[in-house]
Amino acid sequence: MRRGTLTLQARFVFPVESPPIEQGCVTIKEGRIAWVGPASEREADIDLGNAAIVPGFVNAHTHLELDPLEDGDRSGLADDMVSWLRRVVGKRRVTTEEMLRAAAVRNLASAIAAGTTLVADVTSAGASWDAVASAAVRGVVFAELIGLKRERGLFTSETAWQWLGKIRPENQVVACARPGLSPHAPYSTAGWLYHKAAGSRMPLTTHLAEFPEELRLLENRDGPLREFLQDIGAWDDEWDPIGPRPSDYIRKGELRRADWLIAHGTYLDPDDFWQLRPEAAPDGERVAVAYCPRTHARFGHAPHPYRKLIDKGAIVCIGTDSLASTPTLSVLDELRFLHGRDPSIPGGLLLAMGTLFGAWALRADSTTGSLKPGKSADLAVISLPDRDDRDPFLLLFESTEPVDSTLFEGDFVAGPRVGE
Numbered sequence: 245m246r247r248g249t250l251t252l253q254a255r256f257v258f259p260v261e262s263p264p265i266e267q268g269c270v271t272i273k274e275g276r277i278a279w280v281g282p283a284s285e286r287e288a289d290i291d292l293g294n295a296a297i298v299p300g301f302v303n304a305h306t307h308l309e310l311d312p313l314e315d316g317d318r319s320g321l322a323d324d325m326v327s328w329l330r331r332v333v334g335k336r337r338v339t340t341e342e343m344l345r346a347a348a349v350r351n352l353a354s355a356i357a358a359g360t361t362l363v364a365d366v367t368s369a370g371a372s373w374d375a376v377a378s379a380a381v382r383g384v385v386f387a388e389l390i391g392l393k394r395e396r397g398l399f400t401s402e403t404a405w406q407w408l409g410k411i412r413p414e415n416q417v418v419a420c421a422r423p424g425l426s427p428h429a430p431y432s433t434a435g436w437l438y439h440k441a442a443g444s445r446m447p448l449t450t451h452l453a454e455f456p457e458e459l460r461l462l463e464n465r466d467g468p469l470r471e472f473l474q475d476i477g478a479w480d481d482e483w484d485p486i487g488p489r490p491s492d493y494i495r496k497g498e499l500r501r502a503d504w505l506i507a508h509g510t511y512l513d514p515d516d517f518w519q520l521r522p523e524a525a526p527d528g529e530r531v532a533v534a535y536c537p538r539t540h541a542r543f544g545h546a547p548h549p550y551r552k553l554i555d556k557g558a559i560v561c562i563g564t565d566s567l568a569s570t571p572t573l574s575v576l577d578e579l580r581f582l583h584g585r586d587p588s589i590p591g592g593l594l595l596a597m598g599t600l601f602g603a604w605a606l607r608a609d610s611t612t613g614s615l616k617p618g619k620s621a622d623l624a625v626i627s628l629p630d631r632d633d634r635d636p637f638l639l640l641f642e643s644t645e646p647v648d649s650t651l652f653e654g655d656f657v658a659g660p661r662v663g664e
């Protein structure tokens with residue numbers, strides 16, 4: 245954490261919770277934001293020039309341990325979800341723990357260089373924890389629970405709880421990394437694992453309503469997913485789904501009494517959208533949808549209902565998903581892609597989806613996610629194009645200019661000023 249005071253000036257400052265400031269400054273003191281306002285009121289220590297200062301990005305869904313699939317980058321092409329799953333499972337079976345750890349270190353570094361300061365990462369057996377806990381980043385690392393068959397489910401839950409025992413704060417003091425649990429998906433994970441996760445009082449994430457085959461399996465217990473599960477030896481004839489709809493997995497009975505970060509949610513029933521509003525939570529639980537725009541596009545899904553969810557009052561944040569389905573771990577790249585697909589989405593909302601909303605979903609919004617005095621100085625500096633625009637958000641999103649620097653707790657942790 246930076247000692248002393250530092251004032252940064254840039255062509256635009258985007259606080260997120262208030263309008264953009266042209267020629268703005270951010271003053272950092274003891275690692276926290278001390279002041280945000282116009283440059284006319286402060287003397288800057290560093291003038292970043294034609295750049296924007298935004299809150300550090302929040303990647304609300306990724307798997308740092310996964311590398312691109314060997315068959316090359318097929319992003320942008322419609323891909324069959326079930327055959328993609330076959331390739332991921334096939335690759336996972338020949339991947340060692342060492343490979344997972346190395347991938348997590350490498351991929352996290354690329355995410356931080358892309359301006360990420362908070363990451364929601366799903367780990368298969370805790371392999372990414374050390375990378376997240378030792379890097380200049382905030383993170384929630386969710387241990388995966390998976391298995392329709394009882395013995396497989398028991399194995400993954402024992403592995404997860406062993407990992408939790410090992411990393412508990414009494415064993416390791418890690419302020420910026422927190423553990424969570426991730427029942428993988430309704431089609432792959434027995435109902436008792438969802439209940440066990442919900443009873444843990446920990447942050448939870450799950451892949452939900454990701455593709456139509458999942459709905460078909462829950463309703464009819466058949467289709468291509470069942471064939472896939474049978475082929476890999478994961479199908480259980482005794483399988484008893486929590487309910488016929490994906491939303492049953494987070495709404496039924498005591499399952500409601502947990503924080504749920506829903507990965508994807510593309511095929512959620514629109515009748516359920518209003519139930520995802522923060523006001524609908526029985527006890528202040530936080531439910532949000534992590535939309536991964538480029539991964540979504542690559543599979544040729546039905547349009548994602550993010551606008552309808554937002555209109556109903558639900559919180560939608562942005563994830564990249566893993567490098568097995570998206571070309572980079574850059575939230576800014578996702579936001580630019582989404583803006584290209586939907587230019588009508590207001591720039592302020594888009595930036596909040598990539599920052600504050602993810603922080604809210606991960607219960608980190610009192611610490612990070614917007615530029616506000618008292619919050620941690622977790623920032624991304626983005627180069628801006630040499631042009632003017634009536635809407636300053638278009639300088640961010642209608643541009644290919646890169647993230648120049650990332651600051652975490654007031655320190656430059658990526659970019660040309662590291663160590664300054």
Ligand SMILES: [Zn+2]
Pocket residue numbers: 305306307451507565566
């Ligand atoms: Zn995922």
